[in-house]
Amino acid sequence: MKQIKLTEDEIEKRLLHLPDWDYFDNAIHGEFEFENFKDCFSAMSRIAFECEALNHHPEWKNVYNILTVSLTTHSANGVTPLDFKLAEAIENIVEPEED
Ligand SMILES: C[C@H](O)[C@H](O)[C@H]1CNC2=NC(N)=NC(=O)C2=N1
Numbered sequence: 001m002k003q004i005k006l007t008e009d010e011i012e013k014r015l016l017h018l019p020d021w022d023y024f025d026n027a028i029h030g031e032f033e034f035e036n037f038k039d040c041f042s043a044m045s046r047i048a049f050e051c052e053a054l055n056h057h058p059e060w061k062n063v064y065n066i067l068t069v070s071l072t073t074h075s076a077n078g079v080t081p082l083d084f085k086l087a088e089a090i091e092n093i094v095e096p097e098e099d
Pocket residue numbers: 055056057058071072073074075076
């Protein structure tokens with residue numbers, strides 16, 4: 001489905017629900033810290049399946065227990081609702097809700 005680039009106001013509004021994420025350089029960025037490399041890489045594997053399911057892929061970097069993720073939609077040359085969908089899926093993996 002064609003994704004429409006969000007305005008800066010729309011991005012900032014959506015980011016209120018995602019406190020771990022920031023907007024700059026035409027992308028949204030999150031940084032996550034884990035206990036160790038194994039936990040970090042395990043989360044990355046789970047995120048990779050979500051990316052495939054959404055057909056949307058991050059620019060990301062891992063250094064030991066730190067994962068940094070940048071999301072933008074190349075085809076729209078900016079941030080779209082699909083980036084937020086993936087950011088929310090990532091949140092659910094790295095910070096599952098307690099019940
Ligand atoms: C052909 C395929 O649908 C496209 O290349 C997809 C794949 N993953 C993608 N990922 C991201 N982040 N942006 C895109 O525009 C994009 N396009």
